Amino acid sequence: MQNIDNYSFLGKKALIRVDFNVPLDVNLNVTDNTRIKAAIPTIKKVLSDGGSVILMSHLGRPKNGHEAKFSLSNVVDVVSTLIGVNVKFATDCISEKTLSASNELHPGEILLIENLRFHKEEQQGDKAFAKLLASLGDVYINDAFGTAHRAHASTTVIAQFFPNDKMFGYLIEKEIKSVSKIMNDSEAPITAIIGGAKVSSKIIIIENLLNKVDTIIIGGGMAYTFVKAQGGAVGNSLIEKDYIETAKRILEKAKTKNVQILIPVDSVVADAFSNEASTQTCLTNNIPDGFMGLDIGEKAIAENVACILNSKTILWNGPMGVFEMSKFQKGTEEIAKAVAKATSNGAFSLVGGGDSVAAINKFNLANEVSHVSTGGGAMLEYLEGKELPGIAAIQHEHFS
Ligand code: AMP
Numbered sequence: 001m002q003n004i005d006n007y008s009f010l011g012k013k014a015l016i017r018v019d020f021n022v023p024l025d026v027n028l029n030v031t032d033n034t035r036i037k038a039a040i041p042t043i044k045k046v047l048s049d050g051g052s053v054i055l056m057s058h059l060g061r062p063k064n065g066h067e068a069k070f071s072l073s074n075v076v077d078v079v080s081t082l083i084g085v086n087v088k089f090a091t092d093c094i095s096e097k098t099l100s101a102s103n104e105l106h107p108g109e110i111l112l113i114e115n116l117r118f119h120k121e122e123q124q125g126d127k128a129f130a131k132l133l134a135s136l137g138d139v140y141i142n143d144a145f146g147t148a149h150r151a152h153a154s155t156t157v158i159a160q161f162f163p164n165d166k167m168f169g170y171l172i173e174k175e176i177k178s179v180s181k182i183m184n185d186s187e188a189p190i191t192a193i194i195g196g197a198k199v200s201s202k203i204i205i206i207e208n209l210l211n212k213v214d215t216i217i218i219g220g221g222m223a224y225t226f227v228k229a230q231g232g233a234v235g236n237s238l239i240e241k242d243y244i245e246t247a248k249r250i251l252e253k254a255k256t257k258n259v260q261i262l263i264p265v266d267s268v269v270a271d272a273f274s275n276e277a278s279t280q281t282c283l284t285n286n287i288p289d290g291f292m293g294l295d296i297g298e299k300a301i302a303e304n305v306a307c308i309l310n311s312k313t314i315l316w317n318g319p320m321g322v323f324e325m326s327k328f329q330k331g332t333e334e335i336a337k338a339v340a341k342a343t344s345n346g347a348f349s350l351v352g353g354g355d356s357v358a359a360i361n362k363f364n365l366a367n368e369v370s371h372v373s374t375g376g377g378a379m380l381e382y383l384e385g386k387e388l389p390g391i392a393a394i395q396h397e398h399f400s
Pocket of ligand 1: 195197201294
């Protein structure tokens with residue numbers, strides 16, 4: 001398998017699948033350039049070797065061809081400023097004009113092509129469309145982890161047209177290394193912290209993790225289905241009735257595999273799903289009727305923090321409570337701080353998937369963990385143990 005560091009891009013046109021799916025305000029200005037910044041190291045490597053770059057991405061969810069609010073023309077200036085190169089723009093991704101623009105690129109130049117999803121063939125994984133895209137470059141780099149779980153034309157199908165010239169960019173390489181560090185190469189004790197609203201969305205991850213970790217800390221809304229499965233009284237807390245049996249099965253399986261499952265002993269409970277609700281702390285298995293658990297309590301925080309500080313490898317996915325409301329953020333905040341502290345003590349920590357990333361950002365601790373994943377859905381599927389098509393397309397020599 002080719003590697004971006006060992007490859008010379010001298011005189012080559014590198015076709016890079018980036019993730020420029022950035023938020024825009026009503027005036028179509030980019031409001032958060034994190035994803036663009038994240039793509040810069042890969043782009044700069046190609047340019048500094050003496051190559052040129054063709055950037056392709058999707059933006060938003062256009063339904064029916066071209067729509068101004070989803071045009072990548074809205075991001076050209078930001079890309080130019082951040083890289084310090086005047087980026088050219090092609091108003092379509094597969095037209096003759098675009099092909100000429102790519103042919104005319106000189107070393108050091110960058111061409112951004114229009115939103116791939118203006119063509120329905122992108123998401124359909126159409127081979128002819130992928131072939132047209134492939135004709136724009138000499139070498140293909142996938143640096144879009146956020147779409148690696150999709151078998152789209154630009155993320156997966158295209159790789160077959162570059163059997164000897166395909167590779168990951170720096171961003172995706174770091175994501176892969178971080179997850180495999182957790183899944184295949186971790187130092188014990190290994191702790192997974194799984195929170196968020198529902199058991200149903202995390203069940204496959206939890207089952208997969210039972211084969212890998214020493215402890216699973218359960219938090220968030222899903223904890224109450226587990227407490228119910230153990231026969232506790234959970235008042236009006238979020239419960240998924242259809243998953244009570246599943247929760248029982250997980251608890252049994254954990255026992256046989258010698259995995260410790262930490263379910264919060266106490267909870268902050270409220271009489272309404274509101275920051276103005278009246279609250280109290282009580283044992284999670286004895287929540288009064290009319291009250292719902294919206295955060296983990298002090299005892300649970302202490303137990304979880306002790307476990308986290310004793311861990312050498314930590315995976316965190318999903319908040320411990322309704323951290324968006326100040327009254328119920330403490331559990332998530334204290335867990336975030338503990339993960340940061342364990343990291344400074346030498347543990348490896350990966351925060352990935354959905355709201356835990358929002359939480360770590362809220363508490364300004366993103367720089368104090370080993371890796372914050374950029375790909376929500378892709379990270380979840382990776383943790384479920386699935387092979388991501390965008391990754392397989394690069395890793396396997398013959399992939400079609
Ligand atoms: P997820 O996308 O599954 O990670 O769920 C994240 C959401 O779960 C956040 O918006 C939290 O507010 C919510 N959440 C966390 N704890 C609870 C809880 N105890 N009850 C209801 N919702 C919760």
